[in-house]
Amino acid sequence: MKRRIIIFTGPSLSHAEASEILRADYRPPVRRGDVTDALSDSPDIIGIIDGVFHQSPAVGHREIIEALQSGVTVVGGASMGALRASELSELGMIGVGRVFRAYLSGEIESDDDVAVAFDPETLEPLSDSLVSMDYNFRRALRKGLISREDYKRLITTAKNLFYPLRNYRRVLNDSEMEEGKKDALSEFIKGEGVDIKREDALEVIGYIRKLLRG
Incomplete structure (x- = not known):
């Protein structure tokens, strides 16, 4: 059975580049309510790489927990995905990559460490992390x-x-x-x-691809 995959990315890894590695439903950086909305599409796996930090409310812990409790595999890394995975790893969210491990260990704590500005149309980064x-x-x-x-x-x-x-x-x-x-x-x-965030984003895509291979 073909599994439905939704991945939120943008400045860390473009949709075009990610699509060359893994076919999935690629969406812009996640914001509050996006994971809840994604659940209506019955995904099997949700990947969270990029997300908004200050432009609008960030993705909530509760909606990720709701996804986990509904049986969806949630994988995070690189940016917002790394931050949320470090906070929710004990509840089942899977974190991968260098940035995730740095958050988990307490080496970095602030969202400012990974925040970048990006073009809202092209999703290309306009600053460096x-x-x-x-x-x-x-x-x-x-x-x-x-x-x-x-x-x-x-x-x-x-x-x-x-x-x-x-x-x-x-x-x-x-x-x-x-x-x-x-x-x-x-x-x-x-x-x-x-670009550490790009490397970790590639690791998220690679990890999900391995999950699909079983």
Whole structure:
């Protein structure tokens, strides 16, 4: 029997790219009431990757719990999905990915760590997530491109920016660092930067695909 899958994604992983990996009903970032509405379509699996944080009410815990209690498998990761999965894992929501584990362990706690602005029409991200920035700045630190003090300045600058304004160019421009280090870090981000949320979104899709294979 063919199982019905509904996945909420957008800025972390486009519908077009996700569709190349798994055929599903892809919907925009989840908001309050969307999971309840999805239940009327009798899904077998709901994947939550992206969701709204501040533009409108976020997806509620109760509606996810309702889905779980009705027998729907709910998988989350990358962004809002990671946050809700960390909060509801004991009730049966499945969390996957680096961001989920960071929320679950308490390494990160705020929704600001994963929040990004996105185009409401194309769903493309318009800013960079703090969680990805932190990951890449730590990699640059390990490679010796920046010092520990540089890292602290970069993260402080990034955290002090309102999330829609947060991007690598702005953070590097506003941070007190040697220009040579800024140039080296900028090249590193362009050539080797990793989007943690995108990687985790792919892991969510892959996990659901494995579920379907049994």
